[in-house]
Amino acid sequence: MFTIDNNAMAAIDGKKRLSMDKILTIVCFILLFIVVIIPIFMIVFNAFFDKNGFSLNLILEQFADKKNLDAMWNTIKIAVFATIFGTIVGVFYAWLLGRSDIPAKGVMRALFNIPYMFPPFLGAMAWELLLNDRSGYLNRFFMTTFGLEKAPLNINSIWGIVFVEVSYYFPFVFMQVVSALERMDPTLEECARIAGAKQSTVIRKITLPLVKPAISAGALLILISSLAHFGVPSILGFRQEIYTLPTRIYAVIYNSGGSFEGIRQGAALSVMLVIVVAIALLIQNRILSAGNYDIIKGKSMRPTLIKLRATKIPLLLLSIFTLFIIVIVPLAMIILISFVKAYGLPLVPENFSFVNYQRVFANKGTIDSIRNSLILSVSAGVISMFLGTLVAYVVQKIKPKGSAVLEVTSMLPYSIPGTVLSIGVILAWSGAIFGITLYNTLWIILVAYIARYLSFSMKTSSASLMQVSSSLEEASRACGASHSESLADITLPLIRPAMVSGFFLIFLPAMREVTTSILLYGPYTRTLGVHIYSLRDAGYIPQAAALAVIAIGLIMVLNIIVTHITKDRKGV
């Protein structure tokens, strides 16, 4: 009859493999439940339920308050205009750098990447110093030079906010479109030329429709980021009582002194904000699923460049001017202010000194904040990297029932504004669940960061896992490796580069984060972003600038290291 050895008996019905897969799947569900579902549930629960059960009162109260409606209206207005202008600027420069023969492309591209690294709220700080209606340096210059009575420009306005957001968000469109243009098969355009179309017709009828999916993807990214954005409107808006929903939520909680009622009110406002964002996401889904990416090849080809001829010099000057305004001016301003002895003094060499740097470093809070930010970014990076990879593996390779739920859950925090997420985290971890109180500790910020950045690493790992053909793991199983061994020997080494870049995708934004931590920090848990923010809030503007310079320097150095590391990774 049959000879059955013990191993075969132990492996009846392939339980071994199943159990390994099952454990991973269950771990995945539990972690996502804790990190993502609980905070979201807490917001909904607190917004819709009070002592007497289900009630819409709290929500309706918020909708009845004109201040909130104004904030909602402002949020939408700013987001829509930022999207329109950001898209125009992004597409124009993408085409200029991707398809024309404009000189100095390399330098310009490098400069266009700076807004990507530069925290927008620092940009808002710089512009406020230049263009606020009372004491802005540039405004005062205009007033004295042209003998004006009133400041000609006022950055503390809706349009000011739109302007600053555009200058930090247009790279979303720029980068998407540039890469689409570069990956586009040039023969598609050449065929149109051969068929008798003029250059301008080709751009209108061939190039633009082909990159339309990239444009709409980038534009909607701007829309959603702007709807949820906290930094710029809070720096520029508070003074003129211009609120957006995220800043209104912050103000409500701040004014209530962090009381439970204030936080509940914040939760109700969050529901309002989520509704607005959800509508934007629905539009995004509609538009993106209609897009067709098939014509764009993954292979890189050399596109034919369009000669600008007579317009070359004017366009070059325009580009230089744009770069000067959006990159150089705010950076220079922050640096100059960081050296000035007191805010308001003219920017002349006699008024410069290192005293702000000395003061900042004499402040114990500074060192603490840098340390906190480093601890938070590194640990959020590592934890989210592993958790994201785990989710990606389960979704891509194990494909259990409900893997779609897993995927959506892990992507959810990405579409939820950071402010809203913070409120959920506060509601969840201030004793409401098993009496666990993390409030005022670094842990609560860490939990929020993990939820917020999880999707970053999940996306990169997922893309990389898709490239790892399942036959590679199967081959190692057939060679005698157990499931866990083949994971360790084959799959993990192959996706390691993606995991590393996933880590840095989390680490860098976490270093300059302010939206989430501003609602979560406690006396000893200020982050770098929060510390700069509160120094400025307290009026220590030159010191805030000095710390900002340090932060920017830190981010740039780290970014250079990252690009260096990720560049020479082995291709799979």
Added chain:
Amino acid sequence: MSNVSFSNVTAKYGKNTIFSNLSLEVKKGEIMCLVGPSGCGKTTLVRCLLGLHRPETGRIAIGDTVLFDAEKRINVPVEKRKIGIVFQDYAVWPHMTVLENVMYPLKKRKYKKEMIKDRAMHALEQVHMTKYESHLPSQLSGGQQQRVAIARALVTGAEVVVMDEPITNLDAKLREEMLLEIRMIQNNLGATILYITHDQQSALELCDRLAVMQLDGKICQVGTDEEIITNPVNRFTFEFIGNSNAIPMVVYENKPCFELETNIPAEGVDIGNENVDGKDMLVRLNDVVFDNSSPIKAEVTSRIFLGSEYNYFLNLYGKEIRLQQSMLDAKNNGIANVGEMVGVKFINPHFYNKLMNKEGK
């Protein structure tokens, strides 16, 4: 005693049945080619054998060792089955050097450290890859990666090696070489090879025996290549194994006729006792021959020189048929020119029912 045996194996993906109650025996030390059109379930069969897919019913065994038995609830995990596998996409691990790739199975099977390298080098020697031992797979051509995959499958001396379409991605010349090499390696090691392909040409070149799998997942014929070519059990096998002409038949005034523009008496066709009414006559291209004494006439519409033979397209009363003339015949009897009316004769005809719908070749 047969070496690999599938008995009554049923496999499903969800509700989709790939094959049901499939039985197949692969003899010890032979090269068995499993051929069938794309999507017929060949790869699923391999996955069942390897333990990557769990069948619904049946039993799979190698010799006396049961790998899977649905009734006895036995399912040996993949890593314990000790089957060598060469995947269609090679599945050479891109982050390991050639040598590391080949050493990996030895490490996992807990071979002695000092033996591992020697054995791996020996396996590489057999596929002529020793000088590439420290290369990464990305530095190798498709054919070379292929060899690495073969070396890796053979290195532990597995008794059974499965090759799933291993040479489809290679160019014609390399394909030829690899087939010869697989044959040589098999001679040296005496392993049982189950070779999966949709390409009947390479199957014919390589195999000891063939198993033909239909689109519905049934294995319709198992036998040597000669048996299958000369004595196909059904129309599917006949058409799958080589090119052929199909001419509709009808019985008209008690005479078997070709049902073309008009009914042409099928004179000189050996019908035997077959009732051909409403059937198709299938003839291989080289079984259509010029014979000017034949009353069946056709017009030459084109002629293509293929190096070792001529291929003709003929118009037989409105139906296009193909004819293959060997160089020897061309030399002895001359070639036919386009526009010429020629007499044709059909030898070795097979009669099968008409196809219900357009399927197969």
